[in-house]
Amino acid sequence: MSLDNYLYLSAILFTIGAVGVVVRRNAIVVFMCIELMLNAANLSLVTFSRINGTLDGQVVAFFTMVVAACEVVVGLAIIVTIYRSRRSASIDDASLLKR
């Protein structure tokens, strides 16, 4: 087996996450799909770290995890705030700027 297989898996997971962001309507599920995309990117970082024989890729993946945690905290707070005022977690309902 070649290490490329990990990169293929990462690309596939990233694509699936991107489809989820576009297709699903529940804001929380959209968020989970973004998490999937971040995780897929992390997998390729770890794989490249192994290909290059240095730990730099793992350090960057570690930073990505921290950024993802920040993003989840703020994003879920926004979802809760929107839900509190509009009683809906659907991303199609929050379209005030359009009208």
Next chain:
Amino acid sequence: MEPLLTIQTPETVLFWFLAPLSVLASLGMLLVKKAVHSALLLAWVMVTLAIFYIAQGALFLGIVQVVVYTGAVMMLFLFILMLVGVDSSDSLTETITGLRPIAITAAVGFGGLMVSLLGRATLGREPVGLDAANGPGNVQGLAALLFSKYVWPFEVISALLITAAVGAMVLAHHQRTTPRPTQREQSVNRFRSDSLAGAAGLPGPGVFARHNAVDVPALLPDGTPAPSSISATLKARGDVIDSAQFQLDNVDTSVVEEK
């Protein structure tokens, strides 16, 4: 020349066993209706990725993946799911016409491009492997990098983490601008509303003596179910049982007016 890195058979078996499972789980994430099921499938994908990290010599990241992602982040997701509850946005119906075929076409194009790109790209050298870099230990190696070469990004990211925590507190903090209505005011408002139907409180759920669970709407005197007697969340989830099956057979439901 002997290659620098040979991948052992157990890792190959592990990959071909777990990779299809993780792809299936992430596809299932898109296809299942309930957000809670999506969350559980995502947790599984994250556990698989943690196993891949450990198999690839990233022991620390694998453990952090389990602790931070499947532990903290997914718990936060489930917690927010519990707060927000279930609503119509869970449905898989397409609201923007033609969105789904376009999205799938774009995804196939993007994924195909990525995969074919990866297939054609060459690094120009053999994979090195992490045996040398992990020599004194994976955690020690990472720490040496974090506190020397990457110390500035590390500090910046800690500032980001604190900002995010403060931001979440500011966003989630809720201050009442009007005083909370007292029970007396609520009662007065019920009687002053247009209809007196809810003046004495909403009807409770259940059919007396036959089935008194909260998911069975009460029956009105004319035999029709009372929609106001059950929670809107149960209705949105589709968990309401038809109360007609609990009706007594020998009860005359036609309203007889006595003169």
